[in-house]
Amino acid sequence: xxxxxxxxxxxxxxxxxxxxxxxxxxxxxxxxxxxxxxxxxxxxxxxxxxxxxxxxxxxxxxxxxxxxxxxxxxxxxxxxxxxxxxxxxxxxxxxxxxxxxxxxxxxxxxxxxxxxxxxxxxxxxxxxxxxxxxxxxxxxxxxxxxxxxxxxxxxxxxxxxxxxxxxxxxxxxxxxxxxxxxxxxxxxxxxxxxxxxxxxxxxxxxxxxxxxxxxxxxxxxxxxxxxxxxxxxxxxxxxxxxxxxxxxxxxxxxxxxxxxxxxxxxxxxxxxxxxxxxxxxxxxxxxxxxxxxxxxxxxxxxxxxxxxxx
Numbered sequence: 001x002x003x004x005x006x007x008x009x010x011x012x013x014x015x016x017x018x019x020x021x022x023x024x025x026x027x028x029x030x031x032x033x034x035x036x037x038x039x040x041x042x043x044x045x046x047x048x049x050x051x052x053x054x055x056x057x058x059x060x061x062x063x064x065x066x067x068x069x070x071x072x073x074x075x076x077x078x079x080x081x082x083x084x085x086x087x088x089x090x091x092x093x094x095x096x097x098x099x100x101x102x103x104x105x106x107x108x109x110x111x112x113x114x115x116x117x118x119x120x121x122x123x124x125x126x127x128x129x130x131x132x133x134x135x136x137x138x139x140x141x142x143x144x145x146x147x148x149x150x151x152x153x154x155x156x157x158x159x160x161x162x163x164x165x166x167x168x169x170x171x172x173x174x175x176x177x178x179x180x181x182x183x184x185x186x187x188x189x190x191x192x193x194x195x196x197x198x199x200x201x202x203x204x205x206x207x208x209x210x211x212x213x214x215x216x217x218x219x220x221x222x223x224x225x226x227x228x229x230x231x232x233x234x235x236x237x238x239x240x241x242x243x244x245x246x247x248x249x250x251x252x253x254x255x256x257x258x259x260x261x262x263x264x265x266x267x268x269x270x271x272x273x274x275x276x277x278x279x280x281x282x283x284x285x286x287x288x289x290x291x292x293x294x295x296x297x298x299x300x301x302x303x304x305x306x307x308x309x310x
Contacts, residue, residue, distance in 0.1 A: 166189055275310075
């Protein structure tokens with residue numbers, strides 16, 4: 001039974017304010033979700049404006065299609081992942097766009113559907129796939145990877161200090177039976193972690209497994225590496241992230257593009273000849289207001305960064 005919880009778009013006005021500068025332009029919502037950001041983008045556009053929405057979750061696409069019906073002749077929805085942005089745009093015969101938006105992370109209707117297996121708060125199959133395009137569910141990672149590989153995932157993607165102890169306990173447990181549910185994984189983690197640290201550790205481990213299952217950081221890097229070549233001059237890139245790993249990738253990409261010079265700092269002039277390709281629009285990341293956090297507690301960790309192509 002699919003949970004019908006609505007996904008509340010995060011930093012809605014802030015994101016669209018940065019993104020839509022040309023009402024007649026073409027924009028990409030690379031994480032369509034329930035269509036909240038796309039709806040606002042289309043509202044800000046005129047009759048010549050166009051939107052391409054991308055998502056790899058069938059349920060999200062069906063929700064978005066219904067929500068965007070008032071703008072039926074001005075948008076196209078494609079099933080896929082933003083990591084393939086160049087290929088998707090080429091298939092639609094779009095050579096360049098005026099702006100692209102990503103709202104990273106998991107949607108509310110994914111988290112709140114126990115059958116999807118994203119949350120340690122719900123008992124369900126250990127799946128965590130954001131799309132049927134993902135071949136292996138999370139249980140394959142938990143049951144098939146070595147102790148060393150699991151430790152690396154928990155450490156790199158969850159930044160968890162007790163990664164080794166948790167990985168060791170998982171490997172020992174699965175010698176007797178396969179780990180198939182979120183509840184089983186939660187109980188294994190709880191057996192290792194002191195009570196007062198359990199909630200944060202559970203969140204970190206589930207985040208790490210989800211990132212690994214869906215190749216989230218790899219896909220983000222692939223998108224960023226293609227993005228500037230697809231933006232028109234003065235086109236904008238707006239990205240909302242929900243944890244430090246994503247935000248770090250985005251921040252470093254923007255900084256490297258805004259300050260590409262690789263000359264030694266003591267050199268009196270630039271000899272490498274590398275020129276800035278973007279102007280960073282957000283000196284510090286934009287965060288949700290207290291009011292937005294009160295209305296939607298899940299947005300608390302979100303950060304928005306934006307840049308404009310030179």
